[in-house]
Amino acid sequence: MIVRTTDEITGTERDVAAGHWRSKRIVLGGDRVGFSFHETVIEPGTVNEFHYANHVEAVWLVEGEGTLLDRETGVEYPLAPGTMYLLDGHERHTVTTRTRMRMLCVFNPPVVGTEVHDENGVYPLVAVD
Numbered sequence: 001m002i003v004r005t006t007d008e009i010t011g012t013e014r015d016v017a018a019g020h021w022r023s024k025r026i027v028l029g030g031d032r033v034g035f036s037f038h039e040t041v042i043e044p045g046t047v048n049e050f051h052y053a054n055h056v057e058a059v060w061l062v063e064g065e066g067t068l069l070d071r072e073t074g075v076e077y078p079l080a081p082g083t084m085y086l087l088d089g090h091e092r093h094t095v096t097t098r099t100r101m102r103m104l105c106v107f108n109p110p111v112v113g114t115e116v117h118d119e120n121g122v123y124p125l126v127a128v129d
């Protein structure tokens with residue numbers, strides 16, 4: 001069993017910030033459980049374009065409000081606490097925050113460390129050593 005706290009990962013290599021977001025990655029590929037698990041905070045009043053070509057991501061919004069645009073279909077969804085979105089088709093998408101958002105994110109395959117969006121705007125597939 002692994003028991004870990006947000007406090008003990010804050011400020012470590014599991015605490016990754018880029019653009020308007022910060023991700024505290026409490027489970028990573030090196031934990032060898034087949035997924036990674038993150039708490040992500042996105043700053044208020046920001047427009048964030050995301051694309052995960054190599055990963056499926058589930059996002060469950062805990063706090064905050066805004067909108068989610070599926071850029072593949074043009075469909076826009078409201079985002080509020082309790083909403084989950086599953087990027088099961090590697091959809092290019094845009095999260096626009098009206099307020100500060102805090103969400104729980106699961107990635108499969110797992111993020112292994114400090115990945116941020118590469119020159120193609122996606123997380124590269126990184127082997128777990």
Ligand SMILES: CC(=O)NCC[C@H](N)C(=O)O
Pocket residue numbers: 021023038039040050059095103105
């Ligand atoms: C909502 C979202 O995808 N934010 C970007 C960071 C990513 N969720 C992560 O946890 O690395």
